[in-house]
Amino acid sequence: MTILVTGATGHLGRLVIDSLIARGVDPSTIRAGARDAAKASDLEARGVQVVRVDYNNPETVAAAVDGADAVLLISSSEVGKRIAQHQVVVDAARAVGVPKLVYTSATKATTSDLVLAPEHKATEEAIAAAGIPAVILRNNWYTENYAADVARAKETGVIAASAGDGRVASASRGDFAEAAAVVLTQDGHIGQVYELGGDVAWNFDDLAAAASEVTGREVRYTPLTTEEHATALEAAGLDAGTIGFVTTLDANIRDGALAETDGTLSRLLGRPTTPLIEGLRAAL
Known part of the structure; x- marks a missing residue:
């Protein structure tokens, strides 16, 4: 069985490969797709196949997908370009008849107001339209996304x-990576749309308390209005586009876009998800 992991040199991709190997997958049957193969030399040293995958170059994608029994499409990091980039992978997978395509989507992608949801929704629709046997992993937020906030705190x-x-x-990236490895290596997941999140939905007072424990100093949460937040970000030197993204995301969180959790992730893992404090401590 040959498994292609796209975005393999990113944080999530590397952890997926770690999880696959930990689950007993022969490294020589794993294809690590990377835009810059030189950045995957450590994976190659572990016996993993390294192949060039550039979402902007369909020929590289077609070659990497050919002969794969399962493909993990890790969503592109280039927000605003994702739909076209993901379509390249979907088209390649359809052309060669990939038996299983796994996609890392976003929570409630087809119905959420989350600022990141539209590109994921479009990708899910493209996968469905292509008729590819697929598993959709709707990942909630990574705990590591708040490591920089805790470091500043x-x-x-x-x-x-x-x-x-x-x-x-x-939940931690490692949790989501392990879930991807589970569905890539197990039968019985085709056609499923999994809403994946940590076992506990925390608020920002909880985040501050966790930061206090991790950093060893008292940390408090200061709630801001959207306008106050935008002003603070502007003073910190952020551009208008980034300010709009950050404040819209916080508004999404305020409205409950990332709050739901039903235990699906921990059931896939066969264990509890990584607690907030442990995830932050590991990230720092």
Whole structure:
């Protein structure tokens, strides 16, 4: 069985490969797809096949997909370009009749107001239209996304956000990577859409408490209005596009876009998801 992992040099991709090998997959049957193969030399040293996968170059994608029994399409990091890039992989998978395509989507992608949802929704629709046997992994937020906030809080004692009392059902990247490895290697998942999140949905007071424990100093959460948050981000030197993205995301969180968790991730893993404090400590 040959498994292609796209985006293999990214944080999630590397962890997926780690999880596949930990589950007993022969490294020589894993294809690590990377835009820059030189960045995957460590994977090659472990016996993993390294192939060039550039979402902007359909020929590289077609060659990498050919002969694969399962393909993990890790969503592109280029927000705004994802739909066209993902379509390249979908088209290649359809052309060669890939038996299983696994896609890392976003929570409630087809119905959510989450700022990142539209590109994921379009990709899910493209996969369905192609008629490819697929598994959709709708990943909630990575705990590691807040590592930089906690690192700053070690100096300032403050985590400021405009998320109100919104909750985030985050889990560690390792948890989501292991779930991907499970569905790539097990039968019985085709056609499933899994809403994946941590066992506990925390709010930003909880995040501040976790930061206090991890950093060893008191950290408090300072709730801001959207306008106050935008002003603070502008003062920090962020551009208008980034400010709009960050404040919209916090508004999504405030409205509950990342709050739902039903235990699906822990059931796939066969264990509890990584607690917030442990995830942050490992990330730092």
